[in-house]
Amino acid sequence: MQSYIKSLNLVVFMIVIFSIVPVYSQTSGFNGLNVNLSNLHLLSDAKTRSISPENFSGEKGKGGMATLEEGSAARAARDLGQGWKVNPYVKIKEGETFVLAEIDGPGAIQHIWMTPTGTWRYSVLRFYWDDETEPSVEVPVGDFFGVAYGYKKISSLPVCVNPGSAFNCYWLMPFRKKCKITMENIDEKEMILYYQIDYTLTEVPKEAAYFHAQYRRTNPLPYKDIYTIIDNIKGKGHYVGTYLAWQSNNSGWWGEGEIKFYMDGDDEFPTICGTGTEDYFCGSYAFYTEDKDGKRSYAEYTTPYAGFYPALPDGFMESQTRFGMYRWHIPDPVRFEKDLRVTIQALGWRSGGRYLPLQDDIASVAYWYQREPHNTFPTLPSKDELEIK
Numbered sequence: 001m002q003s004y005i006k007s008l009n010l011v012v013f014m015i016v017i018f019s020i021v022p023v024y025s026q027t028s029g030f031n032g033l034n035v036n037l038s039n040l041h042l043l044s045d046a047k048t049r050s051i052s053p054e055n056f057s058g059e060k061g062k063g064g065m066a067t068l069e070e071g072s073a074a075r076a077a078r079d080l081g082q083g084w085k086v087n088p089y090v091k092i093k094e095g096e097t098f099v100l101a102e103i104d105g106p107g108a109i110q111h112i113w114m115t116p117t118g119t120w121r122y123s124v125l126r127f128y129w130d131d132e133t134e135p136s137v138e139v140p141v142g143d144f145f146g147v148a149y150g151y152k153k154i155s156s157l158p159v160c161v162n163p164g165s166a167f168n169c170y171w172l173m174p175f176r177k178k179c180k181i182t183m184e185n186i187d188e189k190e191m192i193l194y195y196q197i198d199y200t201l202t203e204v205p206k207e208a209a210y211f212h213a214q215y216r217r218t219n220p221l222p223y224k225d226i227y228t229i230i231d232n233i234k235g236k237g238h239y240v241g242t243y244l245a246w247q248s249n250n251s252g253w254w255g256e257g258e259i260k261f262y263m264d265g266d267d268e269f270p271t272i273c274g275t276g277t278e279d280y281f282c283g284s285y286a287f288y289t290e291d292k293d294g295k296r297s298y299a300e301y302t303t304p305y306a307g308f309y310p311a312l313p314d315g316f317m318e319s320q321t322r323f324g325m326y327r328w329h330i331p332d333p334v335r336f337e338k339d340l341r342v343t344i345q346a347l348g349w350r351s352g353g354r355y356l357p358l359q360d361d362i363a364s365v366a367y368w369y370q371r372e373p374h375n376t377f378p379t380l381p382s383k384d385e386l387e388i389k
Helices: 002-027
Strands: 047-051 090-092 097-104 107-116 123-129 137-140 159-162 166-169 173-175 178-185 191-201 210-218 227-234 237-247 259-263 288-290 296-298 306-311 322-328 334-336 339-344 347-350 354-357 361-370
Touching: 047 097, 097 191, 107 178, 123 210, 173 178, 173 210, 178 191, 210 227, 227 237, 227 361, 237 339, 259 334, 334 339, 339 361
Parallel strands: 137 210
Antiparallel strands: 047 191, 090 191, 097 178, 107 166, 107 173, 107 191, 123 137, 123 178, 159 166, 210 361, 227 339, 237 322, 237 334, 237 361, 259 339, 288 296, 306 322, 347 354
8 A cells, every 4th residue: 555655656746747847948948148158058039130231120131132333342342243242331421320220129239340440439339229319328439349549459258359440349238129229420531330230139038127338538637526437327227347548647656546336325435445446457556567677567458357458658657648447347246226326536646655636537438237217328528528639
């Protein structure tokens, strides 16, 4: 009798297990987002699409259809014709805003590549999610990719800049109804843009927030003022990155200041307070290295989550030297429930071992995810205010 009961229990157990497995496999399907080496083997129903000047709509089977009459490279392809390299780039006239992509969702941007000509501060990227009339991303293209002062090789997880001026972005950018991406040329001359936007059409989880990036610049920073990287963020989200383009207007060390994160009602004092500029960007002791003769110089680095480099003029502790720095909060996003403000001090040293408040030229890009709607961005600086001299 006991053996019969045990056998019956085993049968009931197996029935329960085999009835659960199919349900689990049907309700836990992979949506094709957040792909990494650990799940690259998983299949999904996501649809891969790509927009470029050779397929402005991204539609299936619509790539490479430009004719010689409409192609930007028609002269080069004149002996070959349709189906060859007829329309690989676009020309954006002075003062024109060009729509790079309009995509109906749900889905997500997974990769962007582009190589713009001209002055990068004069080409402004904007991203609009769903039915927005105001952008969630508004940044000059060079600053967005971490190279405000000109080409510099960057090898990080979400942003890569490769020879000769290839900008790559891997920030995952989900949307539910629609995505619109534009480039405005505020220069007084035409620019040429090669670009490709790779995306997937798939279901987006309800927990997914929207990608945001905002540019700011203060030139010069008033004496004893604190530089604001971002403020007036309202809602729930998490902060994921900072890029700084910094020109030191004094000789000597310029990065003694602390970064501060004010969140969820913080007033005079922040919840997170750093210990120094180079510390926040995962460096230390003025970013310097020393040769065998004791001569010091800046040591640049580019890593998955943080990087630093000097731009010309490349003088150690000399006035007018420019620097680029990035810090990606990928394994350590700064989470907020209601609001967020981020600031950084500009401090050097004066006589008697005292801090010197600096009056430097500082520009920044803040990157974060949040639920919509977002607050209106400050007005982007004018062309003259964006100019680097």
